[in-house]
Amino acid sequence: MTVHDTSAPSPAPIADVRPVVRSHHGDDVEDRYEWFRAKEDAAVIAHLEAENAYTQERTAHLEGLRARIFDEIKGRTLETDLSVPARRGDWWYYGRTLEGKQYGIQCRAPLASPDDWTPPELSADIEVPGEQVLLDGNVEAQGHEFFSLGSFEITTDGTQMLYGVDVAGDERYTVRVRNLVTGEQLPDVIPDTFAGATFSPDGRFIVYTTVDDAWRPDTVWLHELGTSVDSDAKLFHEPDERFWVGAGFTRSDRYLVIGLGSSITSEEWLLDADDLRGAPRVVWPRVEGVEYDSEHAVIDGEDVLFILHNHDALDFELVRVAASAPSGERAVVIAHRPGERLLGVSTFRDWGVVGYRRGGLARLGMLDYGNGEVSEIEFDEPLYSVGTGGNPEWAPPLLRLGYGSFVTPGTVFDLDVATRELLLRKRQPVLGGYDADDYAQARVWAHAQDGTQIPISLVWKRSFGDAGVSPRALHLYGYGSYEHSIEPGFSVARLSELDRGVVFAVAHVRGGGEMGRQWYEDGKLLSKRNTFTDFVDCALHLIDNGYTAPDRLVAEGGSAGGLLMGAVANLAPELFAGVLADVPFVDALTTILDPSLPLTVIEWDEWGDPLHNAEVYAYMKSYSPYENVRMDASYPRILAVTSLNDTRVLYVEPAKWVARLREVGADALLKCEMVAGHGGVSGRYNAWRERAFELAWLLDVLGVADA
Structure with a gap:
């Protein structure tokens, strides 16, 4: 039943009326409460x-x-739990949560061998051999009412870690660096960054983004470890206030991709990862209303880009171009199909993954580089959500997927690419006797x-x-x-x-x-x-x-x-x-x-x-x-x-x-x-x-x- 308070409530707060007039296009509007904007x-x-x-x-x-x-x-929540480990380099990376603790703990454990692709089945009750705690959010949050982690990255060789923290809620992150071998906190501190700072593949540099006065990420910077932030190099600046800027390295570690996007237009620039102080080169010059994004692959020894775009293709098409001449000849890989929205492509050394929407549901298909065919990964439920995630390696035999539905708790699968077998790694525990049926x-x-x-x-x-x-x-x-x-x-x-x-x-x-x-x-x-x-x-x-x-x-x-x-x-x-x-x-x-x-x-x-x-x-x-x-x-x-x-x-x-x-x-x-x-x-x-x-x-x- 509904329980109502029978005591007489206090009157609702009545704000002062301080009218200001807004005038545009010959229309005058009196706004009685615009004074609320004065936060100070x-x-x-x-x-x-x-x-x-x-x-x-x-x-x-x-x-x-x-x-x-x-x-x-x-x-209903298993408070002390672990995520499914993801392999990168010589380590399995995963997160822990502990009963009574607000924030997650980032950890890693060494591989059993270089051929080890089966993630270890971790238990919260059993000590993980060789485990290292990389970042404990509960420790970092001490003394702060708010804590958010906006960047978290480990160098390819596993020796250094960067992390970006916001303790106000305004999405301005301070990036710091820690040596994972010695535990030493390095002097590099980069304030007022946007989320998503990342190491260069060789670990010498940090690429990060800053925002303008309107909170728009507009500039990409290059910081060399051990140097003053004041000497950081400006890699790219976008003056057009309609465009957000971001940057990240391809899975192959071949290129840094600087991406610009408005709601209707995008543009990408490439820098060779081994020459980050060089001049970026544009993939396709921007055209108003044309959106695209690219992924690098190597096919028959040639660097190529798979580009998903909507030029004369409302629901997008996928083409392949030479990375050395991306504005040159285009080979259509997936033609435009009206009503079937292509969402994205992820490339790996030997195959790709395509995301698309059909019939109101997101779907995934494996892309064969040889013939361009897409084979859909099928699931039984009439309603579901699926996506890739936790796939940092360039040449894995397995593809990590996240899956769930309104009745199926979040599930992690590894798809064996050779056999197309779905390997269940973990389903979100729901305590208290939950039964999806x-x-x-x-x-x-x-x-x-x-x-x-x-x-x-x-x-x-x-x-x-x-x-x-x-x-x-x-x-x-x-x-x-x-x-x-x-x-x-x-x-x-x-x-x-x-x-x-x-x-x-x-x-x-x-x-x-x-x-x-x-x-x-x-x-x-x-x-x-x-x-x-x-x-x-x-x-x-x-x-x-x-x-x-x-x-x-x-x-x-x-x-x-x-x-x-x-x-x-x-x-x-x-x-x-x-x-x-x-x-x-x-x-x-x-x-x-x-x-x-x-x-x-x-x-x-x-x-x-x-x-x-x-x-x-x-x-x-x-x-x-x-x-x-x-x-x-x-x-x-x-x-x-x-x-x-x-x-x-x-x-x-x-x-x-x-x-x-x-x-x-x-x-x-x-x-x-x-x-x-x-x-x-x-x-x-x-x-x-x-x-x-x-x-x-x-x-x-x-x-x-x-x-």
Whole structure:
């Protein structure tokens, strides 16, 4: 049953009104709460703290439920555990978690022999011969409320380690270096880097990236170990504010690849790994709207590049070119197939792996260099997610895969490339007697307003009956931006919902990538409203077909999915009992109008440029949640969760949104983490508590919160 607090609650925080006028394209808009943006203003911090206190008071009756859900997550998790070792050089590398510890521990153990390709079966209770602890996150996090590891790399010879740490949540990492033979901390310290610093193959250099004032990674640097950071060489700088820059070495160690990407255009530059101070050379000069990425291989003694691109190929094609002349003759390896989106290629010495989407699911196939044929790796479940991972070696006989579904916990396979046998290495333990057969998953299709069929994935516990037989409490999740697909993945925390009879569903709306590149194109820029109406149509389908009812339906989305939440709350508030918005992008127009804010210019390819285009301005103004809060609507209960140090979606957006919702009488709560970033709190126990807080609120709204 639902437990309600019968005492009279304190009044909700009412923010001061300090109007400022925004003027663009002849349109004047009074913004009453833009002053929240002044993060250094004591009044802003006081308001956020008052919001936190109010949210805590309003949810105090759920404290017991939060504790039970946390205990359930904890009780189902094997707290002391090890990952499956991955081979690199002369070592097996793996991670440990220990009961009671927030952060992972990075370890390694020596190979039994050079021919040893079968990872050791490690046990948390048995000492691993020759084990070395490389980095203990719990030690590094001491004295800090937040800890995040953004770079972690070992030299090819295994003698030195770099690691990049963020202790504020602002995604600025300080890189340090440790000698793994002596344990000595080297004097090399590189502050304010972006994630992903890496050693050169010979171990002499560190390649890293820094960001500009808008938090855009824009410059690639070369640091020689033992020298001052002040003398680091600038390898590449990208002045165009639409492009992010990154760098990494090919698996073959032959090249450093410097990659640039906006939402719609990409470009790559190559440097020989043995001449990093040389001049980089472009793979293909950038062409607006053309995306590509390359992978190096050696075929019949020739250096070649496999290039995946979308030039005159909406869902991409794969070609092969000579690495010495990448703009020269192209041999088509996989031709463009409309509706079957090629996602990527990974190359190894003797074969490749191709990722693609078909029928709304990600798939993998082995690429034969000799004839260009792709043989798909098949799995039994109707819904699943699969990808490669942990494959640093250039010439392995095995391919490491990660697999899972809504009902199958995360699974690690090694594929024997010669025999095509899948070797089960580990399945995520779920304690407490979990049985996958107790749960069911399915896909149904909703009809959008324009006739498009929208896939909906569902998972539920069988003991409560089949989904769709009678209206049930239902949790509907959505995202729908950046061509990001929501995969059918397992969640321990989700079991706390399913075991209380809740059906979990994902609306795979346009703007995501589930159904190919056109699916994305039809949910961005001046077609963005399709994302929102698709979600509403999915909700209507679930209601009309007996899966749920409006008073038993809660919607959730985060970041750009939080924009979706704000938009559907305005479009169809009557369909939902509650809306959970994590780090929500709900003041989208204000943000995208200001090129001085982090990431804004980059985002123009996704949303449009309202600063210079009146049509885009009017279109974004028509859906931006903060600007469209309705006086005539009866809103569902709303919980917005944000973080003070988030650099991607600033805390000011949900803070303003909640204040505006309060003006129209909405029951809206704001929870702001005061030491965290876009990903929320750090540490697994803190993350479990955060999710328990959200799920307790959600279950309370659904009316299935237990006593």
